[in-house]
Amino acid sequence: xxxxxIRALFAMVARPEVVSLAGGAPYVSALPxxxxxxxxxxxxxxxxxxxxxxxxxxxxxxxREHICEVMALEGVQASADDVVVTVGAQQALDxxxxxxxxxxxVILAEAPSYVGALGTFAAYQADVVHVPLDEGGLIPAALRExxxxxxKEGRRVKFIYTVPTFQNPAGVTLTQARRAQILxxxxxxxxxxxxxxxxxxxxxxxxxxxxxxxxxxxxxxxxGSFSKTIASGLRVGWVLAPHAVRTKxxxxxxxxxxCPSNFSQLAVREYLATQPWRAQIKNFRELYRARRDAMLxxxxxxxxxxxxxxxxxxxxFVWLTLPEGLDSKAMAPRAIADRVAYVPGTGxxxxxxxxxxxxxxxxxxxxxxxREGVRRLAxxxxxxxxxxxxxxxxxxxxxxxxxxxxxxxx
Amino acid sequence: xxxxxIRALFAMVARPEVVSLAGGAPYVSALPxxxxxxxxxxxxxxxxxxxxxxxxxxxxxxxREHICEVMALEGVQASADDVVVTVGAQQALDxxxxxxxxxxxVILAEAPSYVGALGTFAAYQADVVHVPLDEGGLIPAALRExxxxxxKEGRRVKFIYTVPTFQNPAGVTLTQARRAQILxxxxxxxxxxxxxxxxxxxxxxxxxxxxxxxxxxxxxxxxGSFSKTIASGLRVGWVLAPHAVRTKxxxxxxxxxxCPSNFSQLAVREYLATQPWRAQIKNFRELYRARRDAMLxxxxxxxxxxxxxxxxxxxxFVWLTLPEGLDSKAMAPRAIADRVAYVPGTGxxxxxxxxxxxxxxxxxxxxxxxREGVRRLAxxxxxxxxxxxxxxxxxxxxxxxxxxxxxxxx
Numbered sequence: 156x157x158x159x160x161i162r163a164l165f166a167m168v169a170r171p172e173v174v175s176l177a178g179g180a181p182y183v184s185a186l187p188x189x190x191x192x193x194x195x196x197x198x199x200x201x202x203x204x205x206x207x208x209x210x211x212x213x214x215x216x217x218x219r220e221h222i223c224e225v226m227a228l229e230g231v232q233a234s235a236d237d238v239v240v241t242v243g244a245q246q247a248l249d250x251x252x253x254x255x256x257x258x259x260x261v262i263l264a265e266a267p268s269y270v271g272a273l274g275t276f277a278a279y280q281a282d283v284v285h286v287p288l289d290e291g292g293l294i295p296a297a298l299r300e301x302x303x304x305x306x307k308e309g310r311r312v313k314f315i316y317t318v319p320t321f322q323n324p325a326g327v328t329l330t331q332a333r334r335a336q337i338l339x340x341x342x343x344x345x346x347x348x349x350x351x352x353x354x355x356x357x358x359x360x361x362x363x364x365x366x367x368x369x370x371x372x373x374x375x376x377x378x379g380s381f382s383k384t385i386a387s388g389l390r391v392g393w394v395l396a397p398h399a400v401r402t403k404x405x406x407x408x409x410x411x412x413x414c415p416s417n418f419s420q421l422a423v424r425e426y427l428a429t430q431p432w433r434a435q436i437k438n439f440r441e442l443y444r445a446r447r448d449a450m451l452x453x454x455x456x457x458x459x460x461x462x463x464x465x466x467x468x469x470x471x472f473v474w475l476t477l478p479e480g481l482d483s484k485a486m487a488p489r490a491i492a493d494r495v496a497y498v499p500g501t502g503x504x505x506x507x508x509x510x511x512x513x514x515x516x517x518x519x520x521x522x523x524x525x526r527e528g529v530r531r532l533a534x535x536x537x538x539x540x541x542x543x544x545x546x547x548x549x550x551x552x553x554x555x556x557x558x559x560x561x562x563x564x565x
Numbered sequence: 566x567x568x569x570x571i572r573a574l575f576a577m578v579a580r581p582e583v584v585s586l587a588g589g590a591p592y593v594s595a596l597p598x599x600x601x602x603x604x605x606x607x608x609x610x611x612x613x614x615x616x617x618x619x620x621x622x623x624x625x626x627x628x629r630e631h632i633c634e635v636m637a638l639e640g641v642q643a644s645a646d647d648v649v650v651t652v653g654a655q656q657a658l659d660x661x662x663x664x665x666x667x668x669x670x671v672i673l674a675e676a677p678s679y680v681g682a683l684g685t686f687a688a689y690q691a692d693v694v695h696v697p698l699d700e701g702g703l704i705p706a707a708l709r710e711x712x713x714x715x716x717k718e719g720r721r722v723k724f725i726y727t728v729p730t731f732q733n734p735a736g737v738t739l740t741q742a743r744r745a746q747i748l749x750x751x752x753x754x755x756x757x758x759x760x761x762x763x764x765x766x767x768x769x770x771x772x773x774x775x776x777x778x779x780x781x782x783x784x785x786x787x788x789g790s791f792s793k794t795i796a797s798g799l800r801v802g803w804v805l806a807p808h809a810v811r812t813k814x815x816x817x818x819x820x821x822x823x824c825p826s827n828f829s830q831l832a833v834r835e836y837l838a839t840q841p842w843r844a845q846i847k848n849f850r851e852l853y854r855a856r857r858d859a860m861l862x863x864x865x866x867x868x869x870x871x872x873x874x875x876x877x878x879x880x881x882f883v884w885l886t887l888p889e890g891l892d893s894k895a896m897a898p899r900a901i902a903d904r905v906a907y908v909p910g911t912g913x914x915x916x917x918x919x920x921x922x923x924x925x926x927x928x929x930x931x932x933x934x935x936r937e938g939v940r941r942l943a944x945x946x947x948x949x950x951x952x953x954x955x956x957x958x959x960x961x962x963x964x965x966x967x968x969x970x971x972x973x974x975x
Contacts, residue, residue, distance in 0.1 A: 180619055188613035196606020203598035207796035209590055242652055245823040271823060278820040386617035388827035410688045411821065413655040413681060417798035419826050 168496045174528030176450075176515045177496040179323065179471055183386050185442055190430065198425050199418075210417040212409035214240025214393070218424040222393050225427070226379065229355055230369030233395050239404045240415050244353055244380040244392035248275050250407045251349060251376060251394065255313045256281045261305060263315040265293050267474070267503030267512065269323045269351065272316055276505070281313075283505035290465060292329030293317055295336040302344045314347040314376075320364050321354035321470025324503045324514035328364065328468060338371050346374075353380040353392075356436050358469035359444040373397055381423055383471070384436050389419045443471065449522035450515065453529035459537050464515075471518035474500075476511055477536065480543045483513040486535065495531035578906045584938030586860075586925040587906040589733065589881055591793045595852055600840065608835050609828075620827040622819035624650025624803070628834040632803050635837075636789065639765055640779030643805050649814045650825050654763055654790040654802035658685050660817045661759060661786060661804065665723045666691045671715060673725040675703050677884070677913030677922065679733045679761065682726055686915070691723070693915035700875060702739030703727055705746040712754045724757040724786075730774050731764035731880025734913050734924035738774065738878060748781050756784075763790040763802075766846050768879035769854040783807055791833055793881075794846050799829045853881065859932035860925065863939035869947050874925075881928035884910075886921055887946065890953045893923040896945065905941035 168175050199206055213219070219235035226233055241247040248271070256262070258280035264272065266285030276283050284305065286297050298315070305312055317337075319329035329337070341348055350367045358364065368377040380392035396404055408415075426432060450473055454464055461478030475497075477483060484499040500512030515532075517525055578585055609616055623629070629645035636643055651657040658681070666672070668690035674682065676695030686693050694715065696707050708725070715722055727747075729739035739747070751758055760777045768774065778787040790802035806814055818825075836842060860883055864874055871888030885907075887893060894909040910922030925942075927935055 183617040184614045186613060186617065188617075189610045191613065191617075192606045192608070192610030195609050196602045198602070199605050200599045200602030203596060203601065204594045205798075207593040207596065207598075207601075207798040209792075209797045242822040242826070246821060249821045275820050278817070382619075386828075387619045388615075388617040390822065390824070390826040390828070407688070410685050411656060411659045412652040412800065414800070416652070416800040416826060416829050418796075418800070418829055418832065422828065 167491050173494045173496055174524050175496040176528050177498045178519055179516055180519050181383050181387055182519055194425055195422055206417055206421045210414045212414045213405045214415055215420045218420050221427040229363045229366040231366050237395055237401050239394050241392045243390045244378040245271055247378045247392055247394035248272055250404050252279045254403050260313045261310050267324050269318055270502045273505050290327050292327050295333055299340050312346050314349050316349045318351045324472050325474040326465040326467030326472040334367055348375045350375050351378045353383050354470035356384055357440055391419050391423045446517040446522055449525045450517040453526045457529055457533035471516050473515045475513050475515055481539050482510045486539055490535045493531050493535050495528045577901050583904045583906055584934050585906040586938050587908045588929055589926055590929050591797055592929055593796045604835055605832050616827055616831045620824045622824045623815045624825055625830045628830050631837040639773045639776040641776050647805055647811050649804050651802045653800045654788040655681055657788045657802055657804035658682050660814050662689045664813050670723045671720050677734050679728055680912045683915050700737050702737050705743055709750050722756050724759050726759045728761045734882050735884040736875040736877030736882040744777055758785045760785050761788045763793050764880035766794055767850055801829050801833045856927040856932055859935045860927040863936045867939055867943035881926050883925045885923050885925055891949050892920045896949055900945045903941050903945050905938045
């Protein structure tokens with residue numbers, strides 16, 4: 156699509172009659188807005204000289220202490236001195252890529268992988284090699300095979316990028332057993348891991364998964380974010396890195412933005428210090444679980460035979476696979492005309508794959524809207540199947556490859 | 566200096582008994598903090614679903630409209646569609662450098678130039694060539710000479726970076742007559758201008774200067790910031806660029822941070838829409854004028870013969886030149902031991918120059934502290950002169966070149 160087509164599409168998606176299962180925006184209206192407003196107002200009135208002033212490039216020290224408490228919920232032992240606060244985890248991705256990647260260097264990433272990361276990797280001319288995942292997350296044997304092959308080819312793998320828990324876009328989670336295997340394989344090939352974990356505390360069952368970083372402090376660079384556990388509009392994320400990397404990250408951050416916003420940082424610090432944030436995360440979990448249930452039930456009831464999808468145990472996304480011969484990208488404009496939007500799978504592959512897949516998000520629309528959206532989508536897919544059966548193959552879209560994410564598909 | 570020495574120095578500067586004439590932090594305590602707190606609190610409580618959510622990569626549209634109104638005060642006619650909101654003007658500098666600079670490309674910059682820009686230019690391996698300035702700003706004949714020489718050498722000048730108004734660090738302002746000449750010369754050599762203008766509305770006399778961008782929309786990329794006119798802790802700046810550049814900037818910004826903070830952006834939008842921001846800028850101007858006066862009067866009364874300094878008509882900084890044979894960098898630790906801090910001139914040169922100069926800022930300390938700081942500084946300089954006269958030359962410091970800025974020297 157050319158930019159004007161994309162704009163037209165986005166304008167249509169924004170219309171209220173369209174059910175968007177495309178966006179990854181958290182449902183921030185579930186926050187106690189009056190209480191947060193009062194907290195922020197008092198903060199500015201009482202500590203304005205600090206809140207409204209420049210801070211350090213590494214980020215507020217007390218906030219970094221709180222961040223260590225949050226990561227401890229996933230078994231991570233860390234010092235605040237090794238945390239760098241960033242403008243969302245996206246900036247952490249950008250800084251890491253800037254530091255590690257020279258054009259042509261290889262990054263391994265799950266197939267599919269987060270569109271925003273693929274966009275950044277492309278901006279630095281990294282060569283992304285995908286490694287398949289299944290319902291248990293990244294497949295260790297496939298990772299070993301890829302590393303072995305690249306090693307034989309003499310190609311340099313700078314790091315493995317993974318969203319191990321409630322993956323974006325696939326909604327799957329790396330099993331505990333596989334976590335140990337992945338760490339072992341990476342130690343064997345001496346490859347760094349970039350663990351991107353924005354959804355880790357949004358599991359629907361039991362305790363949080365143990366982070367990869369919890370079991371290897373030297374090999375894992377951990378990215379976190381308050382976008383999904385507090386609010387995306389604050390743009391406060393962080394990176395926890397081995398000391399030598401952390402030093403480089405601070406210098407790169409300083410060059411890029413001087414320092415992150417004290418206004419945002421201290422709002423998060425105050426929220427973590429004074430508000431019932433654990434209870435609020437529990438509220439979010441229950442809200443998203445109800446929406447996940449609405450989506451999975453509707454898919455079960457309504458989707459035509461031949462469609463399959465993942466069953467997320469947390470996070471925001473379901474990954475749907477269409478019947479053979481259908482093309483999610485070609486179908487997208489027809490779906491929007493029928494008032495339902497999703498993200499075609501092609502955005503999550505650096506190699507032109509993903510046509511048979513789509514990402515469905517349940518984080519933002521209310522359950523009755525999710526059901527209505529799935530109903531419309533099922534009808535569109537049904538039509539496509541009939542077209543395929545009649546004409547022997549649905550129309551395929553022309554262009555391929557990574558496009559930049561846009562906040563609508565985070 | 567090695568990092569541990571720098572940390573020790575910074576720790577000393579932070580001690581309350583040290584008068585810091587080093588930092589470029591605005592005096593945000595002069596804001597009506599209760600009113601701003603109430604405004605922000607109401608904003609979050611009333612529009613939390615927007616304020617706390619992701620926004621677009623280009624920045625909030627209504628805010629961009631307000632930004633155009635602000636720029637109109639300097640004669641700039643612009644469309645909100647050509648504005649990109651950034652994490653302070655520092656991010657704009659980073660994105661522009663990323664887009665335009667390949668390693669070894671030449672950037673022309675004033676001698677001295679803003680330390681944060683030099684740090685970013687160095688990060689992208691640009692080759693900075695300095696062009697001298699005087700009390701009337703960048704010298705047109707020197708610019709022409711530099712462009713002609715580089716042209717003959719076949720070296721590619723990607724852009725000229727200038728802070729034309731109340732320059733950081735020199736405190737000088739490009740005269741109106743020279744502005745026309747600079748634009749002419751750049752047109753002749755077909756070179757872009759990056760006009761960085763954070764202090765433009767903080768003049769102590771008369772109306773704001775006309776921006777370079779006001780007279781050449783195609784050749785000038787304009788950077789603005791609310792750090793000095795509202796609050797630095799919000800990290801809201803912007804770039805106004807010709808359309809083709811703007812498109813690239815949005816893609817680069819998206820890759821770097823996904824989108825700027827709605828929390829910060831909408832606080833600025835609300836402030837500009839509902840608070841008496843013009844009157845507040847007038848308050849800031851009067852406050853900074855009194856501090857400028859305190860500094861210039863003290864310098865006149867106390868500094869030893871042989872020192873000279875600029876007389877800023879706005880902004881935050883005085884640029885002081887030491888007598889022959891004195892070295893501001895070697896002297897800095899001794900000054901801090903005597904409880905006064907400044908930024909040595911070397912930070913503002915990419916080529917090791919600046920030893921005979923220092924930047925003195927009057928933006929943050931109150932007038933009686935400024936006077937005390939100048940008194941202490943004068944005594945230190947006096948001692949250095951005696952050392953020089955006794956031993957035939959003051960100790961010179963070892964290292965040279967650009968260091969990263971740190972928010973203390975913005």
